[in-house]
Amino acid sequence: MTTTTAPPAPAGESTAPGGGRRTRAAARREGRAAWILALPFSLLFLAFTAWPVLQSLFMSITDTRSRDLRTPFAVDVTGFENYAKALSDPLFLQSMRNTAYFVLVGVPLTLTVALAAAVALDRGIHRLRSVFRLGFYTPVITSIVAVAVVWRFLLQTDAGLVNTVLGWVGIDGPNWLGDPTWSMPSLILMATWRNFGTGMIIFLAGLQAVPWHLHEAAAIDGASAWQRFRHITLPLMRPTILFVSVTTGIGYLQFFEEPFVMTNGGPLNSTISMSMYTYKQFGFGNYGYAAAISYIIFVLVAVVTAIQFRLLREER
Amino acid sequence: MLTAKRTTWWLYGVLTVALVAVIAPFVWMVLGSFKSEGELRQSPPTWWPQSASLDNYTQLFSRLDFGGYFTNSVVVAVVVTVGNLLFCSMLGYALAMLEFRGKRALFVLVMTTLMIPGVVTFVPLFVLVANAGLVDTLPGLFLPFLVSPFGVFLMRQFILGLPKDLIDAGRVDGAGELRIFARIILPLCGPALATLGILTFLGSWNNFLWPLVVAQTEDTYTLPVALALYSTGQNSTQYGLLLAGATVVVLPVLVVFMVFQRRFIEGIATTGIK
Numbered sequence: 001m002t003t004t005t006a007p008p009a010p011a012g013e014s015t016a017p018g019g020g021r022r023t024r025a026a027a028r029r030e031g032r033a034a035w036i037l038a039l040p041f042s043l044l045f046l047a048f049t050a051w052p053v054l055q056s057l058f059m060s061i062t063d064t065r066s067r068d069l070r071t072p073f074a075v076d077v078t079g080f081e082n083y084a085k086a087l088s089d090p091l092f093l094q095s096m097r098n099t100a101y102f103v104l105v106g107v108p109l110t111l112t113v114a115l116a117a118a119v120a121l122d123r124g125i126h127r128l129r130s131v132f133r134l135g136f137y138t139p140v141i142t143s144i145v146a147v148a149v150v151w152r153f154l155l156q157t158d159a160g161l162v163n164t165v166l167g168w169v170g171i172d173g174p175n176w177l178g179d180p181t182w183s184m185p186s187l188i189l190m191a192t193w194r195n196f197g198t199g200m201i202i203f204l205a206g207l208q209a210v211p212w213h214l215h216e217a218a219a220i221d222g223a224s225a226w227q228r229f230r231h232i233t234l235p236l237m238r239p240t241i242l243f244v245s246v247t248t249g250i251g252y253l254q255f256f257e258e259p260f261v262m263t264n265g266g267p268l269n270s271t272i273s274m275s276m277y278t279y280k281q282f283g284f285g286n287y288g289y290a291a292a293i294s295y296i297i298f299v300l301v302a303v304v305t306a307i308q309f310r311l312l313r314e315e316r
Numbered sequence: 317m318l319t320a321k322r323t324t325w326w327l328y329g330v331l332t333v334a335l336v337a338v339i340a341p342f343v344w345m346v347l348g349s350f351k352s353e354g355e356l357r358q359s360p361p362t363w364w365p366q367s368a369s370l371d372n373y374t375q376l377f378s379r380l381d382f383g384g385y386f387t388n389s390v391v392v393a394v395v396v397t398v399g400n401l402l403f404c405s406m407l408g409y410a411l412a413m414l415e416f417r418g419k420r421a422l423f424v425l426v427m428t429t430l431m432i433p434g435v436v437t438f439v440p441l442f443v444l445v446a447n448a449g450l451v452d453t454l455p456g457l458f459l460p461f462l463v464s465p466f467g468v469f470l471m472r473q474f475i476l477g478l479p480k481d482l483i484d485a486g487r488v489d490g491a492g493e494l495r496i497f498a499r500i501i502l503p504l505c506g507p508a509l510a511t512l513g514i515l516t517f518l519g520s521w522n523n524f525l526w527p528l529v530v531a532q533t534e535d536t537y538t539l540p541v542a543l544a545l546y547s548t549g550q551n552s553t554q555y556g557l558l559l560a561g562a563t564v565v566v567l568p569v570l571v572v573f574m575v576f577q578r579r580f581i582e583g584i585a586t587t588g589i590k
Binding site: 027031048053056059128132141147154161164253256279282287305 | 358360403443460487540566
């Protein structure tokens, strides 16, 4: 579709800086049409995202210990009391420690598995690559609730598949979900199983950009596979690794369904997460307190994102 | 050459073991859904059902209303997907191709909320929905998700890549801006719409926290809510039903995924969002 001849300009037309000829009326029509297109989104967005974000901020500095939803704002403004309370609430601090455990162990583990799978599929395998890729990715798209239900069975002490398989190689498997020492590792194990596929797909895309001739040159110079991975692949993949680690970290900071379905935060509060604690406080009618905790989670997410931006800028 | 070949065999072996480990829970789930309660409690666990039966599924759809939950999940996911495709592409087009007052401010505002976790808005959102009388209704389930900042971002990026000449050509032919959008731009957005549609549908199907709060009676339960509440409630000892329920939640998504997998994986690779 190419137009070679410009139409004759009507009288009174001005020339816009872009080079195209536009009348002021045309610009006004364009502006009006643009707002008609933007309006449905903007209204829904304001009502269900922007406004609640601000409301939440206000709620977090009020005392709303009320189950009466009609008057959630007829309350005392208590300033930073909710935040202060959170930071001295032993159960909240426990949920912070649990979340930190989940993120600090879960993210590196998920990333390592994802990268290993991506590298193996990228250069080592030609046939069946798409079959493996598809298979590894499958858990990501499934409902985490369904997956958590299934894993509860797999992790049973006696009748569970995991301990049965461990038994084949002579390992006496632990009481995964019932022992406070093993409950968090169980959730991390499941999260890694479920999520590494996302990282793998993004890593596969990133690996395509690593020039093959660098590997060939290094191989001719006698570099081993590990040396080539360490000195060629890893440095070139740094931005991608950073991106995946931050997006995974943001997701893991908010983990909720795993403990909700698998352990209900137990045993001995060993798996209660920050999001789950927010949900519980909300259920008790402590809206202000729940909002304050949700803002603490938000600040943590923002910090992680800011670190990513800082590190990515240093790349350039 | 011999070493290269041996490495490849090694790799295939390791990958196959990994693949089995990744897929086994699903296979076990589906097989388990045909087993009897007694067999599911056996130690060590069995692999193939000793006497396969559809009992769990018939109970799921007769005694429990999983047919109703399934319908709720489908309705919510379809409405949310259609809403996102329509509204996000409309704004995406305006942001990418048109000039209007407040454009920059709107773009910045929408993009700022991209990284705000859902947990931040859910308390006031619930108050809002409750005051509108929408708790325990399907609109209460889908209204907050009809638009998404991510959808706008994806559509805007895609439309920016389309040639601007098309719009000028449309204008020359006398078409209005809305007509240009509907007749020229939207048909060209196929790949982006497909990616956004699949991601949105799956996101809605698997969504849990919001429906858990808003759906308060069985009439509005979605599948994940029903499954979670059932599995953590007093009935949680009926293992066969739980596995059949999990299968009903997972299977439609697996089918959609198998059909659209190429488009889907491209979408993940380019946007980096699950």
